[in-house]
Amino acid sequence: MMKWLKYIVPASLFVLVFAVSAIFMGHTLMRQEALGLFLLTPDWFREIFAEPFPLSHIVGGFLVQFYRFPLAGPFITALLVVAVYCMSERVHRLFEAPEFPSALFAGIVWFLSATLDKVSFLPAVLLMMLPIWLVSLLFQPKPSAVRKPSFVLLPLAAVLAAAIVIAVNPSVRSNERWSIVEDATRQHQWSKVLKVATPETVSKDREMLPYALLALNAQGKLLQSMERYGVSSPEDLDQAGVQTRRGYFFESVLYEVLGCPQESIHLMFQSACHLPHGTSFMTLRQLIRYNIETGNYTMVRKYCGILGRSPVNRSTARSIMAMYGDREDVVRDEPADSAATITNNPIFNLIVLDRQGIRSDIAADRFNAYSLVAR
């Protein structure tokens, strides 16, 4: 029995990290994949090696590819945290009672990983521990003391405390909400957006308001439901002029919904400029999608070629190429000097789109909403 005690702490740690990550951070980890990048290309490696701690970025980037699968992120996170525990435990075994300090350390690392929201953090910790752990292998650990229940209970308590702190942490909860809302918006899953972006949630986080309103807009409920959200000005309806990754991302999806994928491409590029590599997995997938919508299959092939340099995304890229790889670009021969242009005014843009024949109930409702709120 006693010899199995040494496995209880790491096993419990794994289960707890996996469960908490899956329940409270599942979408956050998927968003990390969306905003991450790992490409087997010379340019990607050159950019990585120009940064500090390149090895942790390589390991983190490699692992984050798998986070697009719903439970892969929690699973890998749990493995990494347990690895931190095991390496720490081996070092502490040179002294006495290794479990509690190791569990405490693993719990702190896990908490920092969850709140910092950086993919490379856990690999960085492991890589820094690696030399110490390797040195510890050269020494004989102290003989284990007689195991008392506290040898297991104290570490478990430390781990449980970390789990609770993470689960209730406001920034972890906020990241998770935002991850759900952004991903659902990107996939046009409007009910899912509204499930999270409720009037109460939005009243505490006004930045989420345009997402809620877009979801209502897309469901044909904007005009009758927007009052519940406390809309008070036209700026509440969009993120025009908001020069952040999130602001541009919202606008890119908005213009896709309005039927203007060319502007979506522009805005997706703008959004991506705020990312560490100037692009990401999600950026590439969105650019592929928007270029399919505009009929620019040359760009679809290019971005598929790049996306295919991520081992986990290779099959996705191949599937897209199988569908669109042989298509000719749609020819547009309207003279460039008289082509209609987007402006900085989102309301006027709806008029411009309408004049171009890009019409929809969504655009009409949106225009009416602007008019109502502007009064």
Added chain:
Amino acid sequence: MRHLPIIIAALALLLSCRAEVTVSEDLPLIVPDYVGVTVPEGIAALNFELADGRRFDRSEERVGDTLFITVTARAHGLQPAVKYRPFPVYISKDSIDPYIAYRLIEPGYESWHDMGIYQRELASFKETPVVTNRSNGQGCLNCHSFPSGDPSRMVFHSRGSNGGTIFTDGDNVNLVNLAAVGPQKQGTYPAWHPDGRFIAFSSNTTRQCFTIDNAQPIEVYDTASDIILMDTQTGEVKAPAVLNTPDVLETFPTWSADGSELYYCAADSVADPVADRGKVHYRLMKIGFDGSDVVGEPSVVIDIPDGSVSFPRVNGDWLLYTRSGFGTFPIWHKEADLWLLNLTGGETFPAEALNSDDTESYHSWSSNGKWLIFSSRRIDGRYTRLYISHFDGQGNFTKPFLLPQKSYSHNSLRLKSYNIPEFVTGKVASYDKATKNLFGL
């Protein structure tokens, strides 16, 4: 065992089939298309692929100044091996500058993340940074220029807070905010005088507009532009009235070979530069220069009612320029092509060998005037790549070749465009550290 001879015979037949090579009189379809190009001695290896993706073997034989490359596509499935007709690559006796410098930037509209000015050794695939925007807090770096390709002196702009124009002279690196000096106009496109003392800058207020659903997604235009002259010896900056007229957009200065004339582009400004952008046509102008200031009145060299002139660059008696339908930023114009102007005879004609169905834009001459490097978007219509061509001095270019890379896929995997390619006569020092110091980073 009694079937063994049959099996062996069948295997032998199969192997002999697979070993059979069909000899074709066709030239191989390769990417990039290096068939019949003219290259300088010592250029990096011309790596290519078969357009159909088949694996192949390659052999080369040099006969005089011609390299014959034989491609044998390997057997693939039921397709037998095919040995294609050898194709020539002509080796020029004219030397080429050993380096080129360019900016790498995402063709992403208004913003950027990482960008930098890089140099590439033409005899190898080595690409190294000269200065990146890690040195100026992710600001913009642009418009690098070398006097007659001299790597020890360079000018480039560093935009962002506390930005300005950076001048390098060996180890000396100085930042000058041109907007705070003299006529207080910021510098944009630079042109070194052949004597290396004066620089003509255009000073542009640039904007963009984005189309809703057009083959040309962006139009970049100037709402105002003028030309200023800087004396790098004294630091004095002048804004000659004749090059700073309020209703005229003066831009893209460039010098004649002997420095006695300044060429530039000019267009009448319009009330609504977005709605009326099709009416903005830049003509090529010139004005005299007496060694310290412009003299005389400007005269028109080329005026195209249905076209626009950009990027004039002089090479002896020739001037190469980019011609587009309208406007001042041809990289977004599919119809943009390179045209030659004979400065003595006055005739102008398209440089047919260089042009494609897509954009050809920025270009520059090597120090001996025998080679041209230019930007083109012919591969995919969005990401600018570099091509090099030989010039015979008589108005003729050879078939351009794509800047060699370790593999062709490098061109499709790179998410950045090559911008402002310039020949450099030697290796440029790295200015990252010095630039960081200037910005206190």
